Amino acid sequence: MQKDVIFSEIGDTLVARIQCDVDHHTAKHMRESIDAMLLNRNPDELVLDFTRVDFMDSSGLGLILGRVERASSIGAQVRICGMSPRIMKLVKLSGIERIQGITVGK
Amino acid sequence: MKKKINEMTLRLPAISINESVARSVISAFVAGLDPTVEELGDLRCAVSEAVTNCIVHAYRGYPADEPGEIYISVRLYDSREVTVEITDRGCGIEDTDLARKPCFTTGESGERCGMGFLVMESFTDYLSVRSKRGEGTTVLMRKNLKP
Ligand SMILES: Nc1ncnc2c1ncn2[C@@H]1O[C@H](COP(=O)(O)OP(=O)(O)OP(=O)(O)O)[C@@H](O)[C@H]1O
Ligand SMILES: [Mg+2]
Numbered sequence: 021m022q023k024d025v026i027f028s029e030i031g032d033t034l035v036a037r038i039q040c041d042v043d044h045h046t047a048k049h050m051r052e053s054i055d056a057m058l059l060n061r062n063p064d065e066l067v068l069d070f071t072r073v074d075f076m077d078s079s080g081l082g083l084i085l086g087r088v089e090r091a092s093s094i095g096a097q098v099r100i101c102g103m104s105p106r107i108m109k110l111v112k113l114s115g116i117e118r119i120q121g122i123t124v125g126k
Numbered sequence: 127m128k129k130k131i132n133e134m135t136l137r138l139p140a141i142s143i144n145e146s147v148a149r150s151v152i153s154a155f156v157a158g159l160d161p162t163v164e165e166l167g168d169l170r171c172a173v174s175e176a177v178t179n180c181i182v183h184a185y186r187g188y189p190a191d192e193p194g195e196i197y198i199s200v201r202l203y204d205s206r207e208v209t210v211e212i213t214d215r216g217c218g219i220e221d222t223d224l225a226r227k228p229c230f231t232t233g234e235s236g237e238r239c240g241m242g243f244l245v246m247e248s249f250t251d252y253l254s255v256r257s258k259r260g261e262g263t264t265v266l267m268r269k270n271l272k273p
Contacts, residue, residue: 045142077174078241086236
């Protein structure tokens with residue numbers, strides 16, 4: 021199976037590059053691997069990179085919000101980036117950029 | 127008077143792999159009306175929300191070998207209207223007005239965020255939710271494609 025999340029580290033930043041559609045079916049495994057990496061690496065910042073993602077629904081919003089919670093419990097911030105106009109439309113609708121502990125980048 | 131030009135009905139077991147199956151089938155079927163990329167994206171997302179709700183909520187706790195069924199009907203009209211009706215025979219919704227409120231969820235925290243109905247409503251032109259406790263739910267969405 022093709023990898024669903026590819027991880028890399030830059031200093032104290034953990035970057036998770038998501039590689040496929042994000043729906044309820046795919047989010048489960050992504051969630052598990054990102055949470056495991058968070059605990060294992062203990063970063064200051066988690067970057068969720070959506071550059072390779074064509075499709076996302078509210079399961080992706082849940083994925084993001086859940087990781088903001090997890091990250092803040094270990095004192096880390098979350099930044100999301102690489103969103104297509106399509107995904108940006110969903111992010112804007114949800115208002116998640118107003119939540120503490122998350123920044124929406126390019 | 128608008129005239130129906132095509133219709134389809136799909137019955138799928140409520141298993142999560144069928145979320146992407148439903149999206150693909152909708153895309154292919156609606157392609158006949160030559161929607162814009164944005165319109166198609168809206169419809170794909172709205173359908174994904176409704177189908178996911180059947181799997182996550184309606185048939186929650188059902189055994190893997192008897193997952194319940196999802197019924198999807200799509201109709202295309204010469205007025206460029208698309209209607210999508212998604213029905214389950216699951217647990218039903220006690221209070222549909224409450225369920226439709228943004229951020230309302232009975233799902234797991236860290237997983238669901240109560241945005242599904244908001245997405246369906248925002249990405250289409252009309253949404254109705256009919257439900258009866260213990261009998262199931264029907265979500266009807268209508269989208270008018272640009273001329
Ligand atoms: N088909 C259904 N059967 C039973 N309950 C449902 C159904 N669809 C929605 N619900 C109820 O309505 C609530 C709101 O649904 P909505 O899709 O807006 O949010 P969610 O599924 O909880 O989270 P998200 O869609 O953001 O992942 C659900 O938590 C659930 O209680
Ligand atoms: Mg939902």
